[in-house]
Amino acid sequence: MQKVLPDPSPLARPYFDGCREGQLLLQSCQTCDKPQFYPRVVCSHCGASTLHWTPASGRGSVASFTIVRRAVSQAYDAPYVLALIDLAEGPRMMSQVIDVDIDTMTVGIEVSVAFEAWSDEIDMPVFRPV
Amino acid sequence: MGLDDVVIVGMAETDLGVVTDRGPMELGVQATKLALDDAGLDLRAIDGLITCNSLVHPVMYHAEATAEYLGIEPRHCLSVGTGGGTTFTALRYAAAAIQTGMAHTVVVSMADSMRSFMTRERAMIVQASSGHPLYEQPYGPTVPAYYALIARAHMAEFGTTEEQFAEAMVSSREWSAMNPTAQYRERITVNDVMTSKPIADPLKMLDCSIVSDGGAAIVLTSRERAADLPHAPISILGYGEGHSYEHISQSKNLTTSAALRSGQLAYADAGLTARDIDIAQLYDCFSPALLIQLEDLGFCDKGEGGAFLQSGATRPGGSLPVNTHGGMLSHCHPGNPGAMFGLTEAIAQFRGLAGPRQQQDPQHILLHAQGGIMSSHATVILGRGV
Numbered sequence: 371m372q373k374v375l376p377d378p379s380p381l382a383r384p385y386f387d388g389c390r391e392g393q394l395l396l397q398s399c400q401t402c403d404k405p406q407f408y409p410r411v412v413c414s415h416c417g418a419s420t421l422h423w424t425p426a427s428g429r430g431s432v433a434s435f436t437i438v439r440r441a442v443s444q445a446y447d448a449p450y451v452l453a454l455i456d457l458a459e460g461p462r463m464m465s466q467v468i469d470v471d472i473d474t475m476t477v478g479i480e481v482s483v484a485f486e487a488w489s490d491e492i493d494m495p496v497f498r499p500v
Numbered sequence: 501m502g503l504d505d506v507v508i509v510g511m512a513e514t515d516l517g518v519v520t521d522r523g524p525m526e527l528g529v530q531a532t533k534l535a536l537d538d539a540g541l542d543l544r545a546i547d548g549l550i551t552c553n554s555l556v557h558p559v560m561y562h563a564e565a566t567a568e569y570l571g572i573e574p575r576h577c578l579s580v581g582t583g584g585g586t587t588f589t590a591l592r593y594a595a596a597a598i599q600t601g602m603a604h605t606v607v608v609s610m611a612d613s614m615r616s617f618m619t620r621e622r623a624m625i626v627q628a629s630s631g632h633p634l635y636e637q638p639y640g641p642t643v644p645a646y647y648a649l650i651a652r653a654h655m656a657e658f659g660t661t662e663e664q665f666a667e668a669m670v671s672s673r674e675w676s677a678m679n680p681t682a683q684y685r686e687r688i689t690v691n692d693v694m695t696s697k698p699i700a701d702p703l704k705m706l707d708c709s710i711v712s713d714g715g716a717a718i719v720l721t722s723r724e725r726a727a728d729l730p731h732a733p734i735s736i737l738g739y740g741e742g743h744s745y746e747h748i749s750q751s752k753n754l755t756t757s758a759a760l761r762s763g764q765l766a767y768a769d770a771g772l773t774a775r776d777i778d779i780a781q782l783y784d785c786f787s788p789a790l791l792i793q794l795e796d797l798g799f800c801d802k803g804e805g806g807a808f809l810q811s812g813a814t815r816p817g818g819s820l821p822v823n824t825h826g827g828m829l830s831h832c833h834p835g836n837p838g839a840m841f842g843l844t845e846a847i848a849q850f851r852g853l854a855g856p857r858q859q860q861d862p863q864h865i866l867l868h869a870q871g872g873i874m875s876s877h878a879t880v881i882l883g884r885g886v
Contacts, residue, residue, distance in 0.1 A: 373638060374633070374637040374638045375638060376633065376634040376635075376638055377634075378634065382634055407635075408634070433653065433754065434649040434650070434652045434656070435649065435652060436645045436700045436701055436702075437700065437701040438641075438642060438645050438700045439698040439700060440698075441640060442624055442628050442645075443621070443624070443625060443640075445640075446640040450640060452641055452645050452649070453649075454748070454749055462750070462751070462752075463749055464632075464636045464641065464748070464749040466640070477652060477653065488638070494639075
């Protein structure tokens with residue numbers, strides 16, 4: 371059994387290309403100047419379509435997390451830390467926190483992005499404590 | 501025609517719990533037939549049919565397929581898909597169809613067979629597929645994990661404890677112990693919840709709703725037509741919806757949901773407040789969902805949901821009986837139809853048929869359901885028939 375692997379649409383391709391190159395990319399709106407995640411054809415803040423890709427710092431904090439004890443399928447090794455990350459630039463994203471002692475994991479810890487090769491085509495952004 | 505002119509005149513539940521000899525379509529059809537019998541109406545009286553699709557045996561055009569199975573030709577068919585919120589969205593569409601003359605008598609029927617017609621492994625994957633296919637699902641979320649993210653955020657912000665979440669199941673079993681149709685009827689303690697199998701911290705097995713087979717249906721028609729039917733009609737006093745995101749990673753506030761807006765709209769529509777509600781039938785898919793609905797629907801202050809549950813307010817004899825049938829934590833949760841049983845229980849309470857669970861002359865019952873991960877909310881307030 372295989373993990374759920376993203377099948378990037380043309381719109382999402384730059385994001386996953388960025389991941390392969392070790393860079394977390396966000397869309398930023400040239401009209402209202404705000405970044406957004408996930409990528410869209412419109413700005414979810416102001417509705418403009420003047421979006422361009424900008425590199426994110428890769429830093430963020432844990433908005434919430436759970437230690438998954440019963441995995442979604444046999445492809446995932448429980449326990450694993452599923453988390454919502456508030457990126458320094460503002461947007462929130464789901465990810466996993468790796469290289470952390472699950473007994474001391476707390477909301478609010480600072481994390482930074484890392485990339486894991488999940489297949490020949492896909493590198494997934496995950497986070498580890500700073 | 502206003503919402504005042506539309507009433508509920510019939511309801512029924514199928515066999516519930518573990519039902520191995522009939523699948524989702526058969527249960528849905530059985531619910532429809534029984535609800536019409538209850539309303540004193542013939543199958544041919546239906547000119548509107550609203551259903552939700554089955555997760556176990558999905559079909560392309562569900563309401564139409566159900567009508568065909570029944571051998572009827574309604575002039576209005578609709579399959580609603582707002583997840584767990586479907587029940588009350590469907591109820592409101594049914595009322596709207598009657599208000600606008602699209603139909604005179606509408607059945608809302610829902611059933612599924614998550615327990616007996618789908619493996620646990622498959623059910624995990626199907627349900628988790630509500631996550632975003634590119635930006636969430638790859639990380640291995642499960643549905644309990646999505647709700648665990650909400651629970652953990654509530655703990656961090658308000659100091660809510662795991663023991664307080666555990667009270668949800670304790671309360672649920674106090675009610676289901678009095679309900680012979682409930683799938684789980686054994687009373688339990690906070691310690692039983694705390695020592696149940698860890699699923700996704702801080703949630704354990706007994707913070708999670710059960711998996712069931714079953715279906716239910718209700719019949720709506722005009723107040724004018726209801727005058728000739730056997731049961732006192734039940735009024736729809738207020739309705740509201742709230743939608744603030746679909747995917748949990750897009751939530752701007754993990755501890756206040758769009759149930760706040762949904763509830764405010766329903767209260768305003770009915771001209772009532774939370775203090776006027778005699779019974780609340782809430783969407784207890786996971787303990788934190790119930791706790792946050794108690795806050796967002798105004799039954800206690802924000803951040804006080806844990807203490808409110810711990811006070812026993814939601815249990816038999818408490819100030820706000822919640823899920824008097826046992827809810828989805830103990831009574832029946834076949835998938836999307838889960839909230840139907842809060843609705844049939846509300847009707848039974850109005851009719852005085854709830855046996856040992858019966859509350860004295862309830863006037864106003866609030867029902868709330870939500871789809872996704874506390875994403876799509878619908879609130880309805882029902883009033884006693886006259």
